[in-house]
Amino acid sequence: MISPAGRPVRRIAARLAGAMALVLATTGCVGGAGTGSATGKVTSITVLDYYTQRSEHTQWNEVLTACGKTAGVTVEHTSVPPASLIPRVLRQASSRTLPDLLMLDNADLQQIAQTGALTPLDQYGIDTNGFAEGILSAGTYEGKVYGLAPYVSTVALFYSKDMLAEAGVAVPRTWDELKEAAAGLTRQGRYGMAVDASATFESSWQFLPFLWSNGGHEKRLDTPQAAQALQLWVDLVKNGSMSKSVLNWTQADVHDQFAAGRTAMMINGPWRIAALNNDRNMNWGVAPVPVPRVGQVPVTPLGGEVWTVPQSSSKDRQKKAAEVLACLNSAPNTLTLAEQHFTVPSRTAVAARYAEQDPTMAVFVKSVEGARVRTGELGVRWPKAATGIYTAIQSALTGEQTPEEALRHAQEIATSD
């Protein structure tokens, strides 16, 4: 009984091993071809990003190909899952096989620029005027611009119009309204509110609008303002308006809960809009993240990916990559890309025109204006603070520590070396 069952398994294992070897061989070949043509005329460049979602990947591929054409090169476009982008970049940095054009999350740029693996963009004559100040500062390390983003984004409050109407609840604008609305929207098998409180940087990112809007700061986490913000999340869980499972949910999980009708409101970003639009049963709206008191303006974290030109042995390849980078960040392309991905163009003039066209996006355009960059104050030390923040969220939401204790511990993590 055991041996006949064992044989096909072994065959599958052998096949898998063969496939693995093949994958390794092909990736090796691609890398080799890329660096091999360093001396001759550049006909193709390699591009790496984390747009693995099929529609996103296709849209980016089209823009990259078009920009490549104007620069006279073909584009070899590779996408890897977000979580494995930085490990891959570090591996490629140590083996000197970085792609010619590299996309990075804006919060990671300074850390990668610090390693010396990127080149400043001024040497290619790229004009950085007209970009919003926030995203430009995220792309800057030690006074030099290393990365430019065609569009930016931030988080906001998504809600189900039908559920709010059925419960007779208005869209919450303040924290008190949020607590009330979430409680009023909670039913058997449905929660009022959902956030990402996982033990990852994603939850730190989702917590920032609450921390910042209340006057808290990532530089000092053990303040009453920070504790109040964390207390809000704790209260939502304690009241039963937010599932305790938020401790395990990523932003994608939060979206799935919302799409399945298991939560009436959620914090998420505009990159979810494409999927929400595809769902015909979904009647959703979007509002700014609720603020502590009436009339305050929410301060949200600035999202968006910057494009960079890594160091390579061939100046010609770098030049071609820089041409493509400039093309991606040209005014018409920032508008096209922002429209495709429901985000906000990074050029202020383009963004203003864009907000007039699309009222849904006006929420994001307005939020982005006041948005702050995660690495703006702490620079390369931001990951430490982010680790402290999500540790505090987890400790407070499980009830292991009070928000004050949890944040005191977070401050220790943020300042440790």
Added chain:
Amino acid sequence: MRKRSRLVTDRSLNFRTGTGRDDGGVDARARRAPRARFGLAQWMFVVPAGAYLLLFFGYPLVKNIAMSFQQYTTTTFYTGEAPFVGLQNYSKVLSANLFSQAVITTVLFTVGSICGQFVLGLAMALFFQHRFPLSRALRSLLLLPWLLPLVVSGTTWRWMLDPDTGVVNAALRGLHLSSSGVPWLTGTSQALVSVILINIWVGIPFNTAILYGGLLNIPTHLYEAAKLDGAGPVMSFRYVTWPLLRPVVSVVLVLGVVYTVKVLDIILVVTGGGPAGATETIATRAYELSFQQFEFGRGAVLSNVLIVFSLAFALLHLRASRRALTV
């Protein structure tokens, strides 16, 4: 019982002749000449294995030890510069609160998993010792958890244990055993129990398969003799099965400990070390330090702790098995 003592002397006799020490004097001289001539050939046999061991075990081990004395940052990847910092990594990592917590969690996880796996595995093996219809089919089905990729079974368990929508809590509610459901993955004490239970489920096939093999090697006439002497099932287990199974048991336990101490995938998939670090073991902490914070120097410290721990167990096992042979 008489039978048992005779068997033990038989075995020790076998082992003594097996070493070839008794007839060594004459043979060795006769063999010496060809041995010198075939010295080269012998080396040729040893070299591939030796090279393999050095390359794939020796090098990473030495590299890991060296790494634990170096300071690694993200910049190291590009520049390759990793300055030696002496014992700084050790003092930072080993003095942290997180480390002592991780040690306790690792011990609880390992002891809990091994106890569960071994007891249930042994019970299954004893159960399958009796022939009954479909017993062979059932036995091969039992291997299924072993054949599934851990990421697949981990994800499935994560769905099943989801506090709100999982099938486990739905069943508990349906049976009126719990009105609110158990926070399997979100409670700090329950989460550790959950990953232990999942790891037990994963480990049962391994324990059953090896212990069952051990049981098959026990001659049936011993059981018959025990029966004639008036031994019931408990007595025959105590005086026949257990003593003869002990070498296999020690192998299963030592391998089990070494496998369990370094378990990473299940915990990462099911809880990710959370909630609030409740399921953070030395292995997941090492992974976090090395591959998420890119502090390879500090990650290496924890890996070395794991290596020392596993090595200690392996030595213990070798000593125990040598004693079992010589007694």
